[in-house]
Amino acid sequence: xxxxxxxxxxxxxxxxxxxxxxxxxxxxxxxxxxxxxxxxxxxxxxxxxxxxxxxxxxxxxxxxxxxxxxxxxxxxxxxxxxxxxxxxxxxxxxxxxxxxxxxxxxxxxxxxxxxxxxxxxxxxxxxxxxxxxxxxxxxxxxxxxxxxxxxxxxxxxxxxxxxxxxxxxxxxxxxxxxxxxxxxxxxxxxxxxxxxxxxxxxxxxxxxxxxxxxxxxxxxxxxxxxxxxxxxxxxxxxxxxxxxxxxxxxxxxxxxxxxxxxxxxxxxxxxxxxxxxxxxxxxxxxxxxxxxxxxxxxxxxxxxxxxxxxxxxxxxxxxxxxxxxxxxxxxxxxxxxxxxxxxxxxxxxxxxxxxxxxxxxxxxxxxxxxxxxxxx
Amino acid sequence: xxxxxxxxxxxxxxxxxxxxxxxxxxxxxxxxxxxxxxxxxxxxxxxxxxxxxxxxxxxxxxxxxxxxxxxxxxxxxxxxxxxxxxxxxxxxxxxxxxxxxxxxxxxxxxxxxxxxxxxxxxxxxxxxxxxxxxxxxxxxxxxxxxxxxxxxxxxxxxxxxxxxxxxxxxxxxxxxxxxxxxxxxxxxxxxxxxxxxxxxxxxxxxxxxxxxxxxxxxxxxxxxxxxxxxxxxxxxxxxxxxxxxxxxxxxxxxxxxxxxxxxxxxxxxxxxxxxxxxxxxxxxxxxxxxxxxxxxxxxxxxxxxxxxxxxxxxxxxxxxxxxxxxxxxxxxxxxxxxxxxxxxxxxxxxxxxxxxxxxxxxxxxxxxxxxxxxxx
Numbered sequence: 001x002x003x004x005x006x007x008x009x010x011x012x013x014x015x016x017x018x019x020x021x022x023x024x025x026x027x028x029x030x031x032x033x034x035x036x037x038x039x040x041x042x043x044x045x046x047x048x049x050x051x052x053x054x055x056x057x058x059x060x061x062x063x064x065x066x067x068x069x070x071x072x073x074x075x076x077x078x079x080x081x082x083x084x085x086x087x088x089x090x091x092x093x094x095x096x097x098x099x100x101x102x103x104x105x106x107x108x109x110x111x112x113x114x115x116x117x118x119x120x121x122x123x124x125x126x127x128x129x130x131x132x133x134x135x136x137x138x139x140x141x142x143x144x145x146x147x148x149x150x151x152x153x154x155x156x157x158x159x160x161x162x163x164x165x166x167x168x169x170x171x172x173x174x175x176x177x178x179x180x181x182x183x184x185x186x187x188x189x190x191x192x193x194x195x196x197x198x199x200x201x202x203x204x205x206x207x208x209x210x211x212x213x214x215x216x217x218x219x220x221x222x223x224x225x226x227x228x229x230x231x232x233x234x235x236x237x238x239x240x241x242x243x244x245x246x247x248x249x250x251x252x253x254x255x256x257x258x259x260x261x262x263x264x265x266x267x268x269x270x271x272x273x274x275x276x277x278x279x280x281x282x283x284x285x286x287x288x289x290x291x292x293x294x295x296x297x298x299x300x301x302x303x304x305x306x307x308x309x310x311x312x313x314x315x316x317x318x319x320x321x322x323x324x325x326x327x328x329x330x331x332x333x334x335x336x337x338x339x340x341x342x343x344x345x346x347x348x349x350x351x352x353x354x355x356x357x358x359x360x361x362x363x364x365x366x367x368x369x370x371x372x373x374x375x376x
Numbered sequence: 377x378x379x380x381x382x383x384x385x386x387x388x389x390x391x392x393x394x395x396x397x398x399x400x401x402x403x404x405x406x407x408x409x410x411x412x413x414x415x416x417x418x419x420x421x422x423x424x425x426x427x428x429x430x431x432x433x434x435x436x437x438x439x440x441x442x443x444x445x446x447x448x449x450x451x452x453x454x455x456x457x458x459x460x461x462x463x464x465x466x467x468x469x470x471x472x473x474x475x476x477x478x479x480x481x482x483x484x485x486x487x488x489x490x491x492x493x494x495x496x497x498x499x500x501x502x503x504x505x506x507x508x509x510x511x512x513x514x515x516x517x518x519x520x521x522x523x524x525x526x527x528x529x530x531x532x533x534x535x536x537x538x539x540x541x542x543x544x545x546x547x548x549x550x551x552x553x554x555x556x557x558x559x560x561x562x563x564x565x566x567x568x569x570x571x572x573x574x575x576x577x578x579x580x581x582x583x584x585x586x587x588x589x590x591x592x593x594x595x596x597x598x599x600x601x602x603x604x605x606x607x608x609x610x611x612x613x614x615x616x617x618x619x620x621x622x623x624x625x626x627x628x629x630x631x632x633x634x635x636x637x638x639x640x641x642x643x644x645x646x647x648x649x650x651x652x653x654x655x656x657x658x659x660x661x662x663x664x665x666x667x668x669x670x671x672x673x674x675x676x677x678x679x680x681x682x683x684x685x686x687x688x689x690x691x692x693x694x695x696x697x698x699x700x701x702x703x704x705x706x707x708x709x710x711x712x713x714x715x716x717x718x719x720x721x722x723x724x725x726x727x728x729x730x731x732x733x734x735x736x737x738x739x740x741x742x743x744x745x746x747x748x749x750x751x752x
Binding site for chain 2: 032038048059069143149154161162166172176
């Protein structure tokens with residue numbers, strides 16, 4: 001960890017400047033989505049059918065008659081690079097947290113469709129067999145993975161640990177998780193048919209950056225004195241705060257289901273930040289009146305990257321890691337249930353008829369439909 | 377593509393010398409397998425139970441009451457690096473073939489447990505957004521992926537296309553696939569309970585290296601004149617022969633099931649080559665009396681890497697991409713059915729009571745149980 005000079009740079013560090021350019025990825029993504037959609041008919045030979053509404057949602061859903069089958073594959077992104085750099089600062093490996101982050105990417109997505117996660121597979125591709133020579137790090141990855149599985153009540157079914165010199169960068173690991181879930185009974189399916197004006201938006205707490213916006217956070221470390229070792233207000237190190245492991249939300253959705261509360265819709269707040277609140281395909285306006293507290297590390301990024309609220313809320317979770325859209329009468333009880341499994345939430349806004357947009361009233365911010373491109 | 381000097385090197389190029397050291401990976405793998413196995417109890421909350429015999433097999437199987445649920449995540453490995461280098465030689469991208477290879481890794485594994493593959497997810501992690509700027513290559517990847525899905529009758533449910541600068545090497549792509557399948561009716565489960573002395577071993581043809589042994593094949597390209605552009609006997613280029621896309625075997629297993637033929641066991645011949653023929657956990661001897669023809673590219677590797685038959689058959693598929701273990705009375709009919717979907721096969725040997733080993737009689741070769749370490 002080299003100490004970075006503190007020379008103030010005046011231009012803000014935006015998400016696009018940080019090297020993530022969604023514009024360049026999207027044409028392929030759309031072509032791939034169309035090709036994928038064209039394979040739906042293959043299921044007929046099995047007497048199965050896809051649930052078309054799941055295309056473009058966070059998990060794929062197949063109607064198997066007595067139940068729905070949901071599946072997802074998600075990657076961690078670049079957060080492990082933060083762990084690798086922080087090790088030089090504190091000596092900790094942090095890969096127990098990284099493991100939880102990776103699983104959270106898949107599990108927090110598959111639950112949005114109403115699925116109970118059943119089993120996961122690990123995908124741990126390294127730049128060479130020598131990655132495993134670091135036993136403390138390898139043990140942390142394994143132990144953290146198991147702990148996250150236990151926290152979500154899923155079975156760890158297996159996985160791949162390929163050594164891919166020439167594909168994965170030397171000394172690095174490419175982490176991903178796949179998850180299979182069941183929607184049983186079928187009434188638990190939450191693909192959005194039930195979403196209606198008057199529904200309440202409950203935001204569940206995040207505890208930091210989770211695993212989205214990490215590229216921006218890494219670039220920021222290059223610009224500030226101390227880098228990842230910089231002390232934030234209160235004394236916590238910037239890099240350590242970044243490595244708070246993503247909250248796992250499946251205990252909440254499972255507890256809600258057990259209590260008979262079925263969300264009308266769910267959104268995992270990941271890339272695109274609060275723009276994800278309008279993920280639902282229909283035209284609704286999402287009016288936010290209450291903001292959850294912003295985790296200090298996100299405030300730190302906002303301040304030192306000199307980004308405005310629009311850039312911050314449009315790309316980072318800003319304290320809201322997951323959104324539940326609920327019948328108004330069930331919102332208060334849902335908060336109690338979430339709290340009972342250790343996750344705070346807030347009744348943060350309402351769904352209204354109107355143009356597709358997110359209105360964040362306390363900040364005077366509006367994201368229009370055009371600001372989000374996640375569908376073909 | 378630089379022309380390599382043709383200086384003969386006398387020492388053979390073994391798998392371990394080629395940079396793949398299973399010895400270094402296995403301790404982590406075993407610890408991970410044990411941690412994974414310890415999560416099985418999590419399924420009880422859902423009224424589900426894992427099928428313990430699937431631990432250590434090629435796909436994970438959960439008993440869901442009326443059906444079994446199977447899942448798998450598999451990676452391509454380093455074969456895309458061959459495509460990248462061959463592009464400089466011929467101008468073709470080959471990513472349509474690479475796509476099929478990647479899907480084959482998952483699909484040829486999940487069918488070993490008797491599952492019908494239902495849906496797949498793509499994992500395409502690049503070293504940067506600019507990977508997608510090459511439209512011909514991106515289109516080939518997408519089109520090949522869709523074609524392979526159609527060939528196997530599976531739905532392409534979605535996937536991830538992350539840009540992971542710093543994790544994936546610049547200009548490269550890390551390709552993997554996850555697959556979900558159903559074992560329905562449950563009698564189709566082939567985890568090996570039925571395997572018995574007297575069963576016949578049917579080997580299904582490969583068409584080249586498939587996607588295992590590629591590191592060795594790449595190292596060899598560095599040692600021979602012309603590299604990947606070297607002409608083999610008959611004029612085909614070495615690199616192009618390597619890029620023959622892995623045979624998809626699910627049309628065979630599905631056609632067998634439709635005809636009422638349920639294998640007693642299946643083995644996908646991947647890493648560890650023919651040592652995989654003794655993958656079954658019990659002690660049996662596998663006596664091979666008939667060898668399938670060896671694809672020219674594998675003969676080329678055997679010759680120019682100066683490896684002996686033991687090294688070749690112990691690491692490469694040598695013409696046998698998939699093994700079916702069948703009741704003797706059903707073997708001939710199974711060959712006809714495989715041929716009817718375009719896959720040749722041979723009645724190649726028998727299962728016998730005895731020490732766990734593979735005896736390849738025409739070569740005078742024996743692999744003992746100690747030669748294979750795939751289980752915790």
